[in-house]
Amino acid sequence: MSSPAPAGKAPAGASRAAGSVSGKDVRLAAETWESLFRSQVAVMRRLQSGPAFKKLPVNEYDVLFTLSRCPTGKLRLNEINDHVLLSQSSLSRLVDRLEKRGLVERSIAPEDGRGILLGLTEAGLELQKEIGREHVRDIAELLLPALTAAEQQELMRLTEKLRAKLPG
Amino acid sequence: MSSPAPAGKAPAGASRAAGSVSGKDVRLAAETWESLFRSQVAVMRRLQSGPAFKKLPVNEYDVLFTLSRCPTGKLRLNEINDHVLLSQSSLSRLVDRLEKRGLVERSIAPEDGRGILLGLTEAGLELQKEIGREHVRDIAELLLPALTAAEQQELMRLTEKLRAKLPG
DNA sequence: GGACGATAGATGCAAATGCATCTAGTTTGG
DNA sequence: CCAAACTAGATGCATTTGCATCTATCGTCC
The missing domain is CATH 1.10.287 (Helix Hairpins)
Known part of the structure; x- marks a missing residue:
């Protein structure tokens, strides 16, 4: 969380391409x-x-949610990752947890042997809706x-x- | 995380106090x-x-920033905690880290012996500005x-x- | 078509986080 | 004035996170 801006005056020698940017x-x-x-x-x-969110941490719910809205029902891990504020490795392990609980299933992406497609199980869909x-x-x-x-x-x-x- | 809403129809028997709420x-x-x-x-x-944010994680910067905008320069930990998406214990330890790096100083709140006032050090102020x-x-x-x-x-x-x- | 760089994901490991609990100071009620 | 309930913050411990690295596949260029 660090959204804020400090108090600097900053005449700023920044980009002067098109419209110049004022302080x-x-x-x-x-x-x-x-x-x-x-x-x-x-x-x-x-x-x-x-x-x-006692039943499932927010990040994990968000993955289920994201899958639930996808028309095909399956998404690549890297697509999900763009959506979520988590590193690639954290997402990978988060998916491990979801898989262990039987909420999602990994499968190999048909067009790319490196890729993993993630889909909701029946239980995952139920829990997401609930x-x-x-x-x-x-x-x-x-x-x-x-x-x-x-x-x-x-x-x-x-x-x-x-x-x-x-x-x- | 988890912002989204599912697709439920939900005629919803929710609150009908003042203006009734439609789906x-x-x-x-x-x-x-x-x-x-x-x-x-x-x-x-x-x-x-x-x-x-290579120099300081975002959450830690946010605490420095929050302190820098406060008129008195000092804030109670619980006040800071409202501002930030972190548990009380995580904030406590985050402040430990900042203190070890010499960026902030803890002091006892004058009006409440339980409370801790947090203030920026000179180095903390510098880093925040930078x-x-x-x-x-x-x-x-x-x-x-x-x-x-x-x-x-x-x-x-x-x-x-x-x-x-x-x-x- | 085989080597080389890029990309998708997984994994080891240290650091950060949260929950439950603990300590200490404060407020309330009798 | 003291005891009980409450609040602020610290701490033990298990879980989660991120960085760096590793493996495997893909794409490209010759």
Whole structure:
């Protein structure tokens, strides 16, 4: 967690390619990110402490969730890894745990012998749905009283745009 | 982690106190949170991998940063803990590490003998500023091309409002 | 087609994290 | 004023994480 920006004046000899970047611009970006970051922390803290995640840690649920939304039902480990804030090795071991609990199954990627396809088992799908139901309820309890529908729409639009326009 | 919402229909027998909550409301909230969450992960992943955080892990920087913005320069551990996505014990040990590196100092809270006040040392302040400068530059590089100034303002407003209206 | 560099994932090992518990100081109730 | 309940933070210990490295497959270039 380190979103914040310090107080430096920074006339900054940074990129002057197209539109030159002012200190004001930089400060706004830093404050915006900090606000986004702190909100995420605050919401996540509350969600994590709910009863929904006694059954499965949040990171592990997220993998089940991600698989559940995928149309084909199977994803490569590296695709999942982009989605999640975990190192490659941590994800690998997290999947070990899920597999040992019988919630997911590894299989070899048909088009790439190095790759691993991960899919939900029946039990994994059940558990995902079960936790998911509680989870959504918790989310709604936090967001509905805080933001109007229009504000939520706008927040979603902005965060989607941000994500879409990131490099990589 | 686990932001997402599953696909359940959920006519939901939930709270019907004031304005009744529709399935649509719930779905919008869940999608909004997922988008916020994924954006945060995507941005954080890029920030973390930058050179700014080779010197100090992100969580540790965040504590230094938090202290640096506090007017009095000192904060209670439990106050810091609210800010950060870490358990109480993890924060306690994180502070041990910072203290061993000479970046912060513990002192006893004057009004409460149980409490610990944490303050930056000179070295801690220096390091915070140094990392902070790079960090802000990285943030600006990610956000400026993605969102206009007006959009950033709005994103900041919405995330601030969300955080302010959370229970607790 | 065989060597060379790149990529997907797994693994050894040290460090970080969380849960449960412990200690010590504070507040409350009688 | 003392005991019981509560709060702030520290600590033992098992689990999780990340870095570095390793193995195996893929792609390329000659």
